[in-house]
Amino acid sequence: MEKEAILxxxxxxxxxxxxxxxxxxxxxxxxxADIFKDENKETDLRIFRLLPKSIxxxxxxxxxxxxxxxxxxxxxxxxxxxxxxxxxxxxAVDLIEEMPADVVKRVLQNTQNEKRKIINQMLKYPExxxxxxxxxxxxxxxxxxxxxxAFDEIRKNGINKETIYTCYVIRRDRLLVGVVSAKTLMLxxxxxxxxxxxxxxxxxxxxxxxxxLVTQQFKKYGxxxxxxxxxxxxxxxxxxxxxxxxxxxxxxxxxxxKMSALKPSEEPYLKTGVFTQVRNRIVWLLFLMLSATITGGxxxxxxxxxxxxPVLIAFIPMLMDTGGNAGSQSSTLIxxxxxxxxxxxxxxxxxxxxxxxxxxxxxxxxxxxxxxRIYLTNGRNSLLAxxxxxxxxxxxxxxxxxxxxxxxxxxxxKVDPAIMAAPLITTIVDGASLxxxxxxxxxxxxx
Amino acid sequence: MEKEAILxxxxxxxxxxxxxxxxxxxxxxxxxADIFKDENKETDLRIFRLLPKSIxxxxxxxxxxxxxxxxxxxxxxxxxxxxxxxxxxxxAVDLIEEMPADVVKRVLQNTQNEKRKIINQMLKYPExxxxxxxxxxxxxxxxxxxxxxAFDEIRKNGINKETIYTCYVIRRDRLLVGVVSAKTLMLxxxxxxxxxxxxxxxxxxxxxxxxxLVTQQFKKYGxxxxxxxxxxxxxxxxxxxxxxxxxxxxxxxxxxxKMSALKPSEEPYLKTGVFTQVRNRIVWLLFLMLSATITGGxxxxxxxxxxxxPVLIAFIPMLMDTGGNAGSQSSTLIxxxxxxxxxxxxxxxxxxxxxxxxxxxxxxxxxxxxxxRIYLTNGRNSLLAxxxxxxxxxxxxxxxxxxxxxxxxxxxxKVDPAIMAAPLITTIVDGASLxxxxxxxxxxxxx
Numbered sequence: 001m002e003k004e005a006i007l008x009x010x011x012x013x014x015x016x017x018x019x020x021x022x023x024x025x026x027x028x029x030x031x032x033a034d035i036f037k038d039e040n041k042e043t044d045l046r047i048f049r050l051l052p053k054s055i056x057x058x059x060x061x062x063x064x065x066x067x068x069x070x071x072x073x074x075x076x077x078x079x080x081x082x083x084x085x086x087x088x089x090x091x092a093v094d095l096i097e098e099m100p101a102d103v104v105k106r107v108l109q110n111t112q113n114e115k116r117k118i119i120n121q122m123l124k125y126p127e128x129x130x131x132x133x134x135x136x137x138x139x140x141x142x143x144x145x146x147x148x149x150a151f152d153e154i155r156k157n158g159i160n161k162e163t164i165y166t167c168y169v170i171r172r173d174r175l176l177v178g179v180v181s182a183k184t185l186m187l188x189x190x191x192x193x194x195x196x197x198x199x200x201x202x203x204x205x206x207x208x209x210x211x212x213l214v215t216q217q218f219k220k221y222g223x224x225x226x227x228x229x230x231x232x233x234x235x236x237x238x239x240x241x242x243x244x245x246x247x248x249x250x251x252x253x254x255x256x257x258k259m260s261a262l263k264p265s266e267e268p269y270l271k272t273g274v275f276t277q278v279r280n281r282i283v284w285l286l287f288l289m290l291s292a293t294i295t296g297g298x299x300x301x302x303x304x305x306x307x308x309x310p311v312l313i314a315f316i317p318m319l320m321d322t323g324g325n326a327g328s329q330s331s332t333l334i335x336x337x338x339x340x341x342x343x344x345x346x347x348x349x350x351x352x353x354x355x356x357x358x359x360x361x362x363x364x365x366x367x368x369x370x371x372x373r374i375y376l377t378n379g380r381n382s383l384l385a386x387x388x389x390x391x392x393x394x395x396x397x398x399x400x401x402x403x404x405x406x407x408x409x410x411x412x413x414k415v416d417p418a419i420m421a422a423p424l425i426t427t428i429v430d431g432a433s434l435x436x437x438x439x440x441x442x443x444x445x446x447x
Numbered sequence: 448m449e450k451e452a453i454l455x456x457x458x459x460x461x462x463x464x465x466x467x468x469x470x471x472x473x474x475x476x477x478x479x480a481d482i483f484k485d486e487n488k489e490t491d492l493r494i495f496r497l498l499p500k501s502i503x504x505x506x507x508x509x510x511x512x513x514x515x516x517x518x519x520x521x522x523x524x525x526x527x528x529x530x531x532x533x534x535x536x537x538x539a540v541d542l543i544e545e546m547p548a549d550v551v552k553r554v555l556q557n558t559q560n561e562k563r564k565i566i567n568q569m570l571k572y573p574e575x576x577x578x579x580x581x582x583x584x585x586x587x588x589x590x591x592x593x594x595x596x597a598f599d600e601i602r603k604n605g606i607n608k609e610t611i612y613t614c615y616v617i618r619r620d621r622l623l624v625g626v627v628s629a630k631t632l633m634l635x636x637x638x639x640x641x642x643x644x645x646x647x648x649x650x651x652x653x654x655x656x657x658x659x660l661v662t663q664q665f666k667k668y669g670x671x672x673x674x675x676x677x678x679x680x681x682x683x684x685x686x687x688x689x690x691x692x693x694x695x696x697x698x699x700x701x702x703x704x705k706m707s708a709l710k711p712s713e714e715p716y717l718k719t720g721v722f723t724q725v726r727n728r729i730v731w732l733l734f735l736m737l738s739a740t741i742t743g744g745x746x747x748x749x750x751x752x753x754x755x756x757p758v759l760i761a762f763i764p765m766l767m768d769t770g771g772n773a774g775s776q777s778s779t780l781i782x783x784x785x786x787x788x789x790x791x792x793x794x795x796x797x798x799x800x801x802x803x804x805x806x807x808x809x810x811x812x813x814x815x816x817x818x819x820r821i822y823l824t825n826g827r828n829s830l831l832a833x834x835x836x837x838x839x840x841x842x843x844x845x846x847x848x849x850x851x852x853x854x855x856x857x858x859x860x861k862v863d864p865a866i867m868a869a870p871l872i873t874t875i876v877d878g879a880s881l882x883x884x885x886x887x888x889x890x891x892x893x894x
Contacts, residue, residue, distance in 0.1 A: 028650065030668050164629075222689035252699045282809055285813060293765055296765050316764075320767060343715075427768055
């Protein structure tokens with residue numbers, strides 16, 4: 001049902017409570033959460049109070065942080081307690097990470113003791129670690145249980161668990177020993193022992209593993225969920241594929257931003273204020289602007305040559321732009337290849353040799369076209385054409401080599417390779433290419 | 448178990464068949480597939496023939512295309528038939544799309560009639576459409592069945608289905624009417640009617656929907672699987688989350704490549720030959736090189752001014768680089784925002800007004816620092832400092848506006864906005880900023 005139609009029903013007098021109630025119970029919770037977007041506190045509160053109790057918490061978990069805060073501030077303590085009791089632990093942690101301090105205080109005061117302890121524990125894990133993204137709601141089975149007992153366990157405890165399609169098999173002390181899918185359970189005989197039908201080859205993460213490693217494992221093995229263990233291999237939580245999909249997009253956004261000289265931000269574009277945007281952009285702009293003055297210095301130092309042969313100036317943009325583009329092509333391919341685990345530091349010699357050859361071939365093609373163009377449009381000045389063409393070819397080889405070399409070295413030095421992308425590579429290649437250009441020009445024209 | 452250890456066992460004489468067989472049955476199929484990497488035909492064939500029959504097809508589906516081809520060429524017709532009979536339909540389609548014509552012929556000859564028909568049907572869907580990425584293995588239930596009958600159906604047919612965690616409810620003529628999760632089934636009473644416990648709010652895709660739309664729905668609703676229907680809402684297949692994760696990464700890689708002036712390629716970096724790499728890069732490099740000559744022409748047309756005031760040249764790289772960086776920041780944020788569905792064409796006025804203000808503020812900050820630097824290092828030449836600073840501020844505002852405007856217009860015109868990224872924006876902004884610079888310089892210094 002459309003948002004407009006629902007708001008209309010809401011505003012009729014007397015309000016069509018029963019009708020709205022039944023509409024909400026039929027709707028997808030994500031679509032209900034969408035209704036809250038851009039509405040005022042009053043409307044949000046009225047909609048939320050009309051939701052069937054059984055889905056209210058789930059709807060709440062899909063609402064945008066701004067509106068979540070508005071709602072918490074407007075709801076009674078009892079209502080907040082009700083949300084918190086049904087919210088999955090990972091969603092509760094997300095909520096607390098987004099809210100300002102006073103709201104967090106009120107939320108935690110209205111959270112059951114046991115759950116509050118788990119939340120506080122999870123907040124201690126390093127940011128972007130497996131521990132910080134896991135949830136503690138999962139089904140665990142003893143290896144000595146039977147399939148029948150497993151189903152009883154799922155029916156008894158499973159209804160509040162985030163995923164029941166993968167059950168984890170533990171031994172005493174919560175030691176993780178295997179995994180059994182709901183599919184296997186359904187296809188096994190009732191009396192089968194879990195330890196006999198489980199899969200012992202279980203792919204797990206440690207609480208401190210980086211989320212990037214976790215997403216790579218999900219992709220490699222096509223998982224729906226992954227268990228998280230502590231240093232003694234004891235099961236402490238699971239990570240689910242829906243969260244991994246979000247994380248993959250976050251990591252990609254972060255790479256896109258870093259590769260464009262932006263300070264990464266997790267806020268959507270339209271929700272970020274102008275001043276925050278300026279802050280996210282100005283540092284790199286400033287650094288790169290000051291670096292570019294070095295290139296300016298290189299040009300200035302060849303002022304004499306330029307005074308004698310002013311036509312040289314006209315080719316500066318072409319050399320700078322082509323070098324920057326060629327370098328950014330290589331760095332993007334390598335940064336992306338490393339992010340996807342397709343390329344590693346061990347390949348550096350192979351990659352460099354490839355890029356030198358690619359740079360050489362691109363240089364030949366672009367140089368040839370360039371030579372013809374300059375020769376024809378500059379009074380058949382073959383000396384000038386050779387100077388520009390030679391510079392262009394060398395620029396391409398340098399750009400291609402640096403474009404792959406710098407990100408790989410950065411990775412080796414545990415610096416994020418995404419920093420060694422187009423903007424920085426362009427600035428470095430610019431300086432190098434202009435220096436080469438003027439040196440060649442001075443030799444050619446004996447300046 | 449490590450790859451090296453397994454290869455050692457394989458090379459012992461007599462070969463430790465029983466031991467290897469039992470090792471393989473314990474291992475994760477993805478890790479087994481990894482063993483095939485970079486081995487010769489002989490070894491690949493020996494490993495494959497040692498695999499337990501029950502997992503051979505699944506292992507095959509995870510092997511790289513090169514090795515898949517090598518294996519098919521080496522295996523007997525009977526063995527190929529065995530693989531094809533157990534391969535999921537979507538994996539079979541992937542295989543056929545990757546193989547050369549003669550291998551495809553042999554594969555299809557050894558595929559069961561029924562399956563071949565389905566494969567041929569799926570090959571007809573447009574590339575990157577929902578129909579081309581779906582699988583036809585799923586569990587469908589009649590709305591009049593009971594929970595008990597549903598379990599019987601899953602046990603009888605489910606073992607070969609790609610996912611059994613979401614069952615689709617159909618009416619006569621295969622009309623899709625709802626969805627019921629394995630969780631709901633497990634938590635319901637045996638006699639409950641499927642039509643009563645199903646969720647009628649089912650999110651589905653049409654066969655011709657673009658895969659980008661499909662991935663957005665998966666992300667929005669946190670789905671594990673999504674049904675695909677034809678124009679008459681009849682269920683024809685499902686898309687599973689593991690494939691969606693792959694597609695998300697493919698779409699991101701495509702955007703990264705387009706945004707760096709690369710022709711997108713689906714091959715991993717190290718598997719793409721040098722000549723193909725040159726082909727993927729040269730078109731944009733050439734186009735942008737020729738465009739940059741326009742900027743060169745702009746400089747050349749102000750040769751007189753430069754002859755009188757050669758110091759102007761030194762600021763060209765700084766203006767060009769800063770303009771390019773500022774433009775690429777904006778275009779990346781907007782392109783990414785549109786890809787994630789956070790920003791749309793309807794926001795164009797809001798976005799433009801934001802970017803103009805951001806450009807103005809960044810301009811003030813960078814301009815101020817720049818003014819001080821030039822004033823101090825160029826003999827307190829305040830006229831020069833004002834010229835460069837004013838040009839810089841205008842450049843930033845133009846770069847920011849074009850950086851958001853061009854991608855949004857491209858999207859509106861149904862051109863991929865990723866093309867309007869750093870390389871093209873930089874080339875355009877370069878010309879504009881240098882023109883502004885020289886016009887201001889001529890006015891200031893009355894040249």
